[in-house]
Amino acid sequence: MNRPLSTLLIACSLLTLTACRRDEVRTYTVAKSPEPATATPASSLPAPGSPPPAPVSPAAGASMANTAVTTASGPGLVWTAPAHWQAGPERPMRKATFFVPGEAGAKAELSVTAFPGDVGGNLANVNRWRQQIGLPALGADQLGGALQHLHVGDFHVDVAELVGPGAPPAKRVLGAIVPHAGATWFFKLDGPDTLVAQEKPAFLAFLKTLRPQS
Amino acid sequence: MRELTREFIKFFVSLKLTVALLALSALLVFFATIDQVHLGIWAVQEKWFRSFIVLQDIQGYPLPIFPGGYFIGGLLLINLVATHLKRFALTWKKAGIQLVHGGLILLLLGELFTGLFQEEYQVSLKEGETSNHAVSWRFNELAVADTTAPDRDIVTVIPESLLAHDEAVQVPALPFRIVPRAYYPNAALAQKEQLPAGQLTVPNLANAGLGPRFAVTPMRVTYDPQKKNWPAAFVDVVSAEGLIGTYLVSTMLIESETFTYAGRQWRIGLRPERSYQPYSLTLLKVTHDVYPGSDIPKNFSSRLRINRPDGSEDREVLIYMNNPLRHEGLTYYQYQMDAANANTVLQVVRNPSWLIPYISCLLMTVGLLLQFGQHLVGFIRKRAARPVATTAAAPAA
Incomplete structure (x- = not known):
């Protein structure tokens, strides 16, 4: 090894002795404060069956809307919801949430989500909804009979109505799949059988208000 | 020689x-x-x-x-x-x-x-809110807190880097070990039943708390300064008697998981790294001035109260653009503001040099x-x- 090279190597090893960011476990005592802290003011433990609450980042304006989560981010859709539907809080991966009140405290929930591409296709998505309420999966040849087709402006909307097992059935799902601008939008009304059946006309009327965001 | x-x-x-x-x-x-x-x-x-x-x-x-x-x-x-x-x-x-x-x-x-x-943190406050700590925008930590006492928590924090290296952690303050099982530097969580068809997930190792209800999808680490990574990990909490539970922790989950061991209440969760101060800041008022007749910003300012629990300090300060507060080795800059929601974000920098x-x-x-x-x-x-x-x-x- 020649001298300049060995000199250089010794110098490098000296340089590497400088400290880096400390990675140490620490223990300290703090006065009890409400959890979470100021960085995450949206405080509530997710109730059973609910999605995780929307994270709030330390920087204002930074939230799930600009994380790398693969929700559709292209041109959006707008709609007009029936007056008796109550808009819910923002949630991760959701474009919107509505609660539909029923009798004796019953409540159905409409979730609006959008993801890039076809998200597995209609069969996979209908079977996912079926699985959620305890129904067996359909074959590809049975899919046609399970979907109702609607034309809303330039949109082609596939609507599925799924009634849960049991007599009387406990749950019913009305789902609509709307391809738009390279993404697929899902509108899913999920709740007690009678309430969702009663809301079907309102749901279909709601779908007819869909239009591209200008 | x-x-x-x-x-x-x-x-x-x-x-x-x-x-x-x-x-x-x-x-x-x-x-x-x-x-x-x-x-x-x-x-x-x-x-x-x-x-x-x-x-x-x-x-x-x-x-x-x-x-x-x-x-x-x-x-x-x-x-x-x-x-x-x-x-x-x-x-x-x-x-x-x-x-x-x-x-x-x-x-x-x-x-x-x-x-x-140099260390960088942020404090996000709404009008009327008080905080005695700042949080890191880039670094996270696994916080394991003994919450049994009514007035204080004993918190052990484990840097995210140790989770990434799969290093088991045993310290005197904890009567159990924390053993990382899997770590994802950026991962999206979704409730299992709301997972879109075709979206890939990793095996959910959690068997306690809320974790088993979620599907975890690893995402590419983002370097976009406007975006944030949401790390997640599965960690075993192991006592001398055996496994207490495997928990899913993620900065996406707002609240920590809780469990009881050895007659004490514990909380475990992944959160942005915190830097506590011996004083607290209360946001009194945010001001966003514009030039008359336009929407062009003229000034952003936050009026705060600095208070020490022992009463040795209680004063108001005004932080605005190019007029940071330098206090006890920290510099508080006016960083972002949402005047409509009475919210301010201060950048907090500790730079000894x-x-x-x-x-x-x-x-x-x-x-x-x-x-x-x-x-x-x-x-x-x-x-x-x-x-x-x-x-x-x-x-x-």
Whole structure:
């Protein structure tokens, strides 16, 4: 090894002795404060069956809307919801949430989500909804009979109505799949059988208000 | 040995080394600027400038492609110091150039110390809210808290990097071990029943708390300064008797998981790294002024109250653009504001070496003034001493 090279190597090893960011476990005592802290003011433990609450980042304006989560981010859709539907809080991966009140405290929930591409296709998505309420999966040849087709402006909307097992059935799902601008939008009304059946006309009327965001 | 020392000195006082290092510095800045297109400013700083060797991921293997900023800057520093020491002479004639070099050395050291010791946090407050800590925007920690006492928590924090290295943690404050099972630097969580068909997930190892209800989808790490990574991990909590539970922790989950062990209440969760202060800040008012008749911002300001529990400090401060609050080693800058929601975000910086660039600039200014002043004085003296006979000769008629 020649001298300049060995000199250089010794110098490098000296340089590497400088400290880096400390990675140490620490223990300290703090006065009890409400959890979470100021960085995450949206405080509530997710109730059973609910999605995780929307994270709030330390920087204002930074939230799930600009994380790398693969929700559709292209041109959006707008709609007009029936007056008796109550808009819910923002949630991760959701474009919107509505609660539909029923009798004796019953409540159905409409979730609006959008993801890039076809998200597995209609069969996979209908079977996912079926699985959620305890129904067996359909074959590809049975899919046609399970979907109702609607034309809303330039949109082609596939609507599925799924009634849960049991007599009387406990749950019913009305789902609509709307391809738009390279993404697929899902509108899913999920709740007690009678309430969702009663809301079907309102749901279909709601779908007819869909239009591209200008 | 003496020959090696001589070689050592000869190598480091070489002007060729200076030129080579300056050329490498220029190339480093050029390549880093190009790479910024892909990585963003923060990641570029870490990859190119705050590293000894720049590693590039080539087909899954991190390969060294260029000397990093610490390497080039470090050698340049040694080169400057060595040259300075070898050729040092305490004379007025050389004082200017020595001050300039001294200032440059201090500037390089300042950047090194800033890279090593600077910490950045943020405080987000709504009007009326009080906080005694700031949170990191980039770094996270696994917090395991003993919440049994009614008035205080005993918190053990484990840096995210230890989770990433799968290192089991056992410390005296915890009657159990924390064993990372899997770590994802950026991962989306969705409730299992709401997972879109076709979206890939990793096996959910959680068997306690809310974790089993979620599907975890690893995402590409983002370097976009406007975006944030949401790390997640599965960790085992293991006591002497066996496994207490495997928990899913993620910065996406607002609240921590809770469990009981050895008659005590515990909380475990991944959260942005926190820096606690012995005082608290209360946001009194945010102000967003615009120029009359327009939406053009004129001023952002936050009025805060600093309060210590022992009563030794209780005063109001105003933070606005270019007027940060410097308090106990921390600098609070007005960073972001959402006046409509009465919310402010302050950037909090701890930089023990913040004065060094000012001092080095002062040294270099004085050095340059001295150096050029000496030349100017010498020039004026020479000019004044020049014989007038040659200029007084009358032109031929």
